[in-house]
Amino acid sequence: MIKLSDAASDLASDRRTLDRATCEGLDAADPLASFRDRFDLPDGVVYLDGNSLGALPRATRAHVDRVIAEEWGVGLIRSWNDAGWFAKPQAVGDRIAPLIGAARGEVVLGDSTSASLFQVVAAAARLRPERRVIVAERSSFPTDLYVIESVQEAVGGAEPLDRRLVHDDGPTLDDVLDDDVAVVVLTHVDYRTGRMHDLAEVTARVHAAGAIMVWDLCHSVGAVPVDLGSAGADFAVGCTYKYLNGGPGSPSFMWAASRHHDGARPALTGWHGHARPFDFEVGYEPVPGIGRFRVGTPQLLSLSALEASLDIWDDVDMALVREKSLRLTELFVSLVDRRLAHWDVEVVTPRRSSLRGSQVALRHEDGYAVMQALIERGVIGDFRAPDLMRFGFTPLYVSHADVWDAVDVLHDVLSSEVWRDPRFAHRGAVT
Template sequence: MNLSRAAAAALDDTDPLAGFRARFTGTEDGDTESGTYGRLLYLDGNSLGRLPRETPAALARVVEQEWGRGLVGSWRDWVEQSRRIGDVLAAGVLGARPGEVLVGDSTSVDLYKLLVAAADAHPGRDVLVCCADDFPTDRYVVAGVAAQRGMTVREVDADIDAGLDLGTLAAALDDRVAVVVLSQVAYRSGALVDIAAVTALAREAGALVLWDLSHGAGAVPADLTAAGADLAVGCTYKYLNGGPGAPAFLYVRRELQDQLRQPIWGWFGQRDQFAMGPAYDPADGVDRFAVGTPPVLAMAAVEVGARLSAEAGIDRLAAKGQALTGLLIALADADLAEHGVTVASPRDATRRGSHVSLVHPAAWQLTQALVDRGVVPDFRTPNRVRFGPAPLYTRFVDVWDAMDRFRAVLAEGAHEAYPTERARVT
């Protein structure tokens, strides 16, 4: 593999997604400067995506025209937002069918709603299964639901880097398990879990699976229909570029929708919400998983990001994500290994999402030194620098330049001037 900067630039020249970069702010070489080190190299798209250039105008349209002039009459359009954006995500990102995806609440709230609904569908079962190394909110929500319902949690061990072993998961499944909660992409290492394989294991045991797609949606195919997936949630502010605090999405397989009743009985989930009836009667289909008034302004931003990802196509996004992370790993091996940096993420591209974690004892200090040199990754415990190149706007030369600055930090020992994380906290 040619690891020269010229080779990286050649990959950019033939990138079928190259045109999308100009549709985001801060992506022109002169847009964002970072001191003496030149342009900002933003490689944290797996935490917060960039701002699409179309988003401010979309928000202004809602504020000035729909709210400012249309006033309450604009609810004719707003009331359809959740399903309209859901259908965009279903077809363009998630591999789901129309009427299976809804946008509106936060990821944690959606996780709670679907977990309780799924547990209620198995009244004779008293065990919830989750991964011991999963993202904290997933484990917390599972623990909270179990505590409220007198259920038991089985936390399945997973390798911090290689991810979940299907044999280990299979050993945790029996006729007591009601719901399995897992992430498709491990938040630290990027290790992928096979949705279809896990769904088949759980189905054989009579359990439902609830997926968290937050760390892959918009960069990793989920193929929910093909995989036979039951339930899923995910955020929209990472690779989907919906903005900070953007509302999440939920997915419920069509065949399950009318069998499940979620626990938060709000008027947007009511069959005839404007009849203002005396008793709650859940709507048909995915609408029954709505709760209250959706955040209209935030939803407008999500719609822009969702349509950009759908336009690019999830297969093309995934292919570029694999290529970007593959280049990053190759450069880390070539230029950083001699300084004690090792690759924590799976090297097999088919087992890796669109982010890569690199291990070093001084990962916290290295992260701070990189930020000060205009490279933006993030830090993950215990000792990982995590890079999330976003296929919609990250170039191959961005990855090359970021690793070059990383090499310089290590060679100069620049990170040694930074306090340890312990010192920072105390």
Template sequence: MSLADRAAALDAADPLAAFRDRFLPAPSVVSYLDGNSLGRPLEATARLIDDFVRDQWGGRLIQGWTDGWLEWPLVLGDRLGAVALGAAPGQTVVADSTTVLLYKLARAAVDARPGRRTVVLDTDNFPTDRYVLEGIAAERGLLLHWVETDQATGIRPDQVAEAVDEDTALVLFSHVAYRSGWLADVPEINRIAHEAGALTLWDLCHSAGSVPVQLDEWGVDLAVGCSYKYLNGGPGAPAFGYLRHSLQDSLKQPIQGWMGHRASFEMGHGYEAAPGIRALLSGTPPILAMVPMHANLDLLAEAGIDAVRAKSLQLTDYVLELADEWLAPLGVEVVSPRDPARRGGHITLRRAGFEQLLAPLWESGVIPDYRRPDGLRIGPAPLSTSFTEVHDGLAILRDLAEKHR
């Protein structure tokens, strides 16, 4: 069977194939391989936004706040927790950006461990995570313990065990490494950190909506993530934060705004935090930007995260098959885990000079993601991507790589 026939057979057997028709078409795109960076919009999202602007915002005006908008950060947070995060109600909130929520939760965590002066993080985590902790360390007089991680893999439990001790306040890692797609062993790393008395904060940006997550079961303390990748929330869509119930009374986030107050509309003197997860809010919720989440969570709930994960692994297995057959002879190296138990939703390919292929790839209708110094990330979103689309995109990449060899 040819590789093209194999793609056709996989598409014919795909139980999620019909979901592709729920997304808006992009006529000029042959192969969209960047779902791990920005998800595609749903037809339902376009209808919801139009309805919101015309009927809810245009029709109800400021009355919309009392119609339910004020509760959206918590309502959508609970829905996201149930559909994608394995989180019981009252622990997840939709608000702000990933950067802002990282700051809130990390600052609250280190302040909740007075006397401990060290934060553990890894050298290849996403820049925002590293930059935020550098700033907090400078503010609070803390030390950063950098764990050197291989760019082709990611953080391992044995590395964490060597790094944490009685002086560790917090550890921060990504569940799925943004560069390689390495899937961290969250339960074991949590166990190690907790034995040392440290809190754990996980970045879920590259796993939410793609890889099953069980925050409650895994004993996660805090987590953040974005909604514009596999959750298809659109450019700059709001982030989400998770704070487990047992910590909500003791962790105090530092950006005290009116929406986190126990009685926002009293407009009184002095800040009194709201009970529960609402205290993680600060300013006015980005209601318009939250509209797509209603459609996206409906879609994910219908498909089921386990089915999404199963197709994701099939897609990335197929990417590996094409890479071995077509690209390895051209000097292209796979720098992502081949073990499915340790692989997230994308595959990174590496070859010197890949940056020169970006323009011709885009001109050919193929859109991957590029990460310096020389990596192409292939991120097929399971609900919007076919196996034939992957085949056609990598065939064009193969031809261009041969031409520019």
């Protein structure tokens, strides 16, 4: 039996033989190995795209079917009370809270992540009405920037708010932080490179400048430990269809530190956020607490699929997830170093584990075609323009042997040059 605690450093320092048997040994000692049985994964597939769409939990089909047949079909309108539908966005939020270091009553499910970010960034900016700047990262997932454009206009008053973009190539956060910055919006784990911010350290710097800190947790919730509470952050949004396995387009969540609940004015004021929604009053009055971030009727079937996947998360130790995640990404990088040195493949993701989420990006000039050839062979990652192949490592269902097999197939694709086949050429496909 291989000692797990040594494995990662062994891999990194290149001291040991590394073959499929080594990987199988790591799997045999993996305390999370049994979680794989709680997912339905197709045969013959190594799924390394859980950072984009998580795999299907085995319990989801029956749970959603029961909600449809019993809660909707039989309960009908009565289920808004009897099945707790109205309370569900907050009840589900309370189940996500432990994964992000939030307290009960601080998390609520919303519409799409983009809509929720609009909701939260607008509320954040309104807490600093005397300041005129929103800071964001140029490398953000673009919808964050697009949403910020809308917030700049919606909250700005006579003139739109200004925006300052930071980037690894400069300007840095310290360059742009001054007393005109109202809000800083950063993504904890970068969607392309997997680079991770130090959440507490950055929050402290932003607070020192008097600004409000908004975290985008799309690529970190369920992938790495997150502790918003200890960091003293202000707001966050996150995605539930990646590492949380809630299903395609499952609803986003919003978090607000409880100190902001009663002063916050979200941008969208719908009846589900009203203090007395069933009194049908003419004027809007926000409910106390996180509920004021709600807008309209939640999409219950998508929400119910997420509930089924959270049953898994109730049993998960995030420390073990992080440990395995680092072992998987470390293993992948080591294998890429050892086996793909001959080809022009660059590891873009930070090699230092404290700076890395649960994914690895490889740069290759023809990354699109290489990825299509990989997918045809059952190794599913994805591609991000212009030249990045992304591989997500989801500790609950990806094994060490999967990592071996993925690099093995990648080796074959590169050495055979099969990716040069015209059928893999970029045709503007959407994902």
